[in-house]
Amino acid sequence: MTTPPAALARHTGFLLAWVAAESSDTYARAIGEAGFTPTQHGVLTLLDADGPQVQARLSERLDVFKPAMVGVVTALERAGWAQRRPHPTDGRAVEVHITDRGREALRDAYERAQAATDDVLGVLADDERDTLHALLAKVAAAR
Amino acid sequence: MTTPPAALARHTGFLLAWVAAESSDTYARAIGEAGFTPTQHGVLTLLDADGPQVQARLSERLDVFKPAMVGVVTALERAGWAQRRPHPTDGRAVEVHITDRGREALRDAYERAQAATDDVLGVLADDERDTLHALLAKVAAAR
């Protein structure tokens, strides 16, 4: 698809979905070149930012079902980007840790993701882009 | 999920995807109550705005694969919202027309969709909402 049909572009909700789809596709392709799926990238970003976490918490924060998270963490472990370790106090739980190689891969993916976002939002001036970000943040914070 | 993780909300691309997902879910639920799937709603909106169209064109404009469009149009036909008619000049093609009942259903769905968008974007002031729309439109037009 090149550009959205005028009849649909009148609705902000449709525009939002359309632009997000373009953005998501571009982003997914970019981090895919770094070896990540979007969910894997999300998990690793959370581990990097907020430290080791239990799978159940990752599932909840990323809105990914628990059975799906199993495969995601296993994939990250096989790539050498994360490690499962027994939880210190809760014998049921598993703590997921990011590795040094995981942090490296994350930096690589970050640069690619930035380039992808620039590709989509590049038509906007810097201040327009800031405004868009602020508006979206306001909507997100209210949910 | 309640609100997006701070580590991810820094990226405009992620925010876009997150807000769009919220918006799409709310929108899909709203028009679902009117009996539509999002794609059915998109097809009928195009037929209403731009007149009868061949399936191949609908597929292209909505970025839906041709085999999927078959089922969508069949569903619209069964609901009495659209009709397939032989194309006047091209014997291979089928023209899809919206019916009066389809227009009625569309009006119903439109009100529900508006309410859904209001629910998501309601935190924004009117001028902020206009700004958001304009920025998204600018990005979409540039693709």
Added chain:
DNA sequence: TATTGTTATACTCTATAACTATA
């Protein structure tokens, strides 16, 4: 009795291939 991680399974959506009839 509830929760964590897991396996198995079902279901929906998306995508490809291939066939027909027309062009």
Added chain:
DNA sequence: TATAGTTATAGAGTATAACAATA
């Protein structure tokens, strides 16, 4: 040779149920 609509089918992604171990 190419295109429109269709059928069949394969595949990815998503959701549910149920189980073992632990709380």
